[in-house]
Amino acid sequence: MVAATDRPVRKKTEVAVATRRRSERWQGPVTLVVLRLAVVAVALLLWQVLSGPVLPEYAVSKPTEVAQALVKLLGSAAGWIDIRATVIEVAAGFSIGVVLGAVIGLLLGSFPVAGRVLEPLVAAFNGIPKIALAPLFLLFFGIGIWSKITIAVIGPAFVMFYNIYLGLRLRERELMEIVQVMGGRKHHLLTYVTIPTLAAPFFAALKTGGPLAILGVIGAEFIASTEGLGHGLFTAAMNLDAATEFAGLIVLVIMTLTLNGFLSWLDKLALRRLGLLTRRRPAEERP
Incomplete structure (x- = not known):
């Protein structure tokens, strides 16, 4: 009975640990740098595309x-x-x-x-x-x-x-x-x-x-x-x-x-x- 009761608790703990590890992996320094560079690249691409057709090129x-x-x-x-x-x-x-x-x-x-x-x-x-x-x-x-x-x-x-x-x-x-x-x-x-x-x-x-x-x-x-x-x-x-x-x-x-x-x-x-x-x-x- 004790083992059967502990099994769901152990499973929840393992799931929580796995979720936390995935979260830490996404919040690592290398990942953060890559994400920041991706945001900058997307912003530059939108700037290049929108300058002229949408935004006045003489201003931006x-x-x-x-x-x-x-x-x-x-x-x-x-x-x-x-x-x-x-x-x-x-x-x-x-x-x-x-x-x-x-x-x-x-x-x-x-x-x-x-x-x-x-x-x-x-x-x-x-x-x-x-x-x-x-x-x-x-x-x-x-x-x-x-x-x-x-x-x-x-x-x-x-x-x-x-x-x-x-x-x-x-x-x-x-x-x-x-x-x-x-x-x-x-x-x-x-x-x-x-x-x-x-x-x-x-x-x-x-x-x-x-x-x-x-x-x-x-x-x-x-x-x-x-x-x-x-x-x-x-x-x-x-x-x-x-x-x-x-x-x-x-x-x-x-x-x-x-x-x-x-x-x-x-x-x-x-x-x-x-x-x-x-x-x-x-x-x-x-x-």
Whole structure:
């Protein structure tokens, strides 16, 4: 009787295990890459077929023409000058913004009175559309590189400030008191409480601030510049050159993916060194 009762249960378990294995096989990294490439290929094919008969070719061009424009862009000295200018502006603005936001967040988070006084002012300044500040920075710094860098600083700085500021406020007070009762000093609080608490918000701010820096630079280059990818996109739009426009957008996408990939690698490296990667993994592996 027991064996007969266990037989259906065992069969259901085997079916469930087989179903889970098939699901995991479809969710493997190689399969996901193949599926993503298939989606891109289908989208490009539809774009090629619909451009002209359905969509206006002057507005969307064709993938073949975009590929030719991309080769021309990457094969010209002017194209690489624009790419280099944008990369320098994004890298400088992003780095300065991260440091500035982290320092202000640490200061206001460490001194509660200063935080309560200045945080509303920071929030008010953050409410101003960043692109609206571009003409003001152009008046101060001209159309050169520093006006673009200044715009690129704002986005990452605010994101980093709020993540660090709120992270400090959310530190577990009970854990801090336990460390202090056990004889821990300030450097022990920093090592065992503050850094583990701020690690995740810090790298989340990095990943969020990168695209904001790129957005700020491109917007500023649209308004007034003599070089940069934004300048090239604006020129292509004025000339109704959709192929060159899409080629510039592809370069921007590659730049964004490269920056995000580097920050993800840096995130995992730092968390592994801090011993926090194993804590995060179960949450990331949830379906």
